[in-house]
Amino acid sequence: MKLFNPIKSITPIKHMSLLTLLCGILLLTGCATPNPSVPEGFESQFVKRDYQAQAYLIPAANEAFARRIDLVRKAQSSIDMTYFSWNGDTLGLTLLNELKLAADRGVKVRLTLDDLLVFNEKWLADVDKHPNVQIKIFNPFNSRKMGWVGRAFDFQIHQEVLDNRLHEKYFNVDHQQMILGGRNIGDEYFGYSKEANFFDLDVLFTGDIIAPFATNYEQQWQSDFVVPVSELIKVNADISDTRHFSKALAKTQKKHPEITQNIELTINNMTNPAFIDVTVSPVFDSLQKMHDRLPYFRTRAEMTVSEELKQAKDVVISTPYIVPTDNEFTVIANLTTQASKVTLVTNSSASNDSLFIPAYYEKHRQTLLDMGVDIYEYKDTAKNDDHFYHGDTYYHNKTIILDNHVSYVGSSNFDPRSDFLNIEFGLFVHCTEFAEHLHQYLLQQKATLFWHVTQQENGDIQWRSQDKVLNSNPNYGSWHKLPDWLFRKMDGESEL
Structure with a gap:
């Protein structure tokens, strides 16, 4: 390979x-x-299976992120997510903080991440310590602290195992609404990077289609291919000690207050989604x-x-x-x-x-x-x-x-x-x-x-x-x- x-x-x-x-x-x-x-x-x-659903093509990059924040703030019981990458930048830390706040009020938060871009992110492991947050890593590498050099040599030795990656992007709140599309979590996927941005899309779904996606998520979550992040990245066991996450969040909020302001402005100006009744066939x-x-x-x-x-x-x-x-x-x-x-x-x-x-x-x-x-x-x-x-x-x-x-x-x-x-x-x-x-x-x-x-x-x-x-x-x-x-x-x- x-x-x-x-x-x-x-x-x-x-x-x-x-x-x-x-x-x-x-x-x-x-x-x-x-x-x-x-x-x-x-x-x-x-066998192809059809489901009824309502779909809303989110029309703008900033709204795609604002919808996620809004859904998290309104969550009542659960949030399940899968992503290929989750950056420790302004948007990545902001969304993670909103998830932590949701967990504070009793919402059960689960996040599955592919390991290609997870090295020794202690800010991520800090949030995982919350009793209502679970983060698992898909198909983890052996090398974690040597950056791309370690990953490259790790891959050369174990390429038959490590070549498979988790590429899904999934955001399910209360099993009532879910976002599917091509975006990972990071500034560049929502138009907030000064260096480079992606033109991408997201769709918000409600209806019967959520059930089969929830089943798919559960199968992965219970599989042997995912490992708790706590087994891979070590931080202080004290759940009140979130120094790595708190420091990273405070730093980015201080550096980019204009982004935080724009996110809140977008949330406040959003109208109700204009859903379309559709028939969908999941694969x-x-x-x-x-x-x-x-x-x-x-x-x-x-x-x-x-x-x-x-x-x-x-x-x-x-x-x-x-x-x-x-x-x-x-x-x-x-x-x-x-x-x-x-x-x-x-x-x-x-x-x-x-x-x-x-x-x-x-x-x-x-x-x-x-x-x-x-x-x-x-x-x-x-x-x-x-x-x-x-x-x-x-x-x-x-x-x-x-x-x-x-x-x-x-x-x-x-x-x-x-x-x-x-x-x-x-x-x-x-x-x-x-x-x-x-x-x-x-x-x-x-x-x-x-x-x-x-x-x-x-x-x-x-x-x-x-x-x-x-x-x-x-x-x-x-x-x-x-x-x-x-x-x-x-x-x-x-x-x-």
């Missing part, structure tokens, strides 16, 4: 340290093995993937919308990382062969937060254009209206819209890592009104946020935005050629 990518969705490439880069390269040099063969009849017993991964690395989620997802895919006339695919499986874009090829119009919305080479993916995307762009795919690439200079700060920008939306009626919401990027390594989940929303809202959310600023990429009759590629036309990859110059060539030689694409 080759690698997990410690840089994708973690450290924006324009701001990463040399050490992080070197560790990423070390991880890319692991022993390469092909994706496992999928047995004939795999998942043939899977969950299997923890068996930790042993056999088979594409449970991907297969179940394709089976769930198999008829819609066969009949599709117009398909929008949104993913931050367009990576083929075994060098084949099978679903896209099937769609274009049946004359479906396929629109791809993704990162440009310059806006991608992965250092490695653009090296491969340079050739895949040509392949996709040859297939007739209409491509929109997110600008590295994009300025989203709902971001509090404007720095570098990265595209992080993961969704599919079929014939403006069926839409996907979830954690999977539908790339090889999501298919064979990560634990993912999501659901398909059957509703034209919701699909229209989602399409507008993605592309309402199409003219200013994206390059429209086309292939001319002579084969040349052009990038167009309003009156601007470029014949070369925007802000991605010749200085990338050598590192891109080196990354391709590492043959690590299936793990990106």
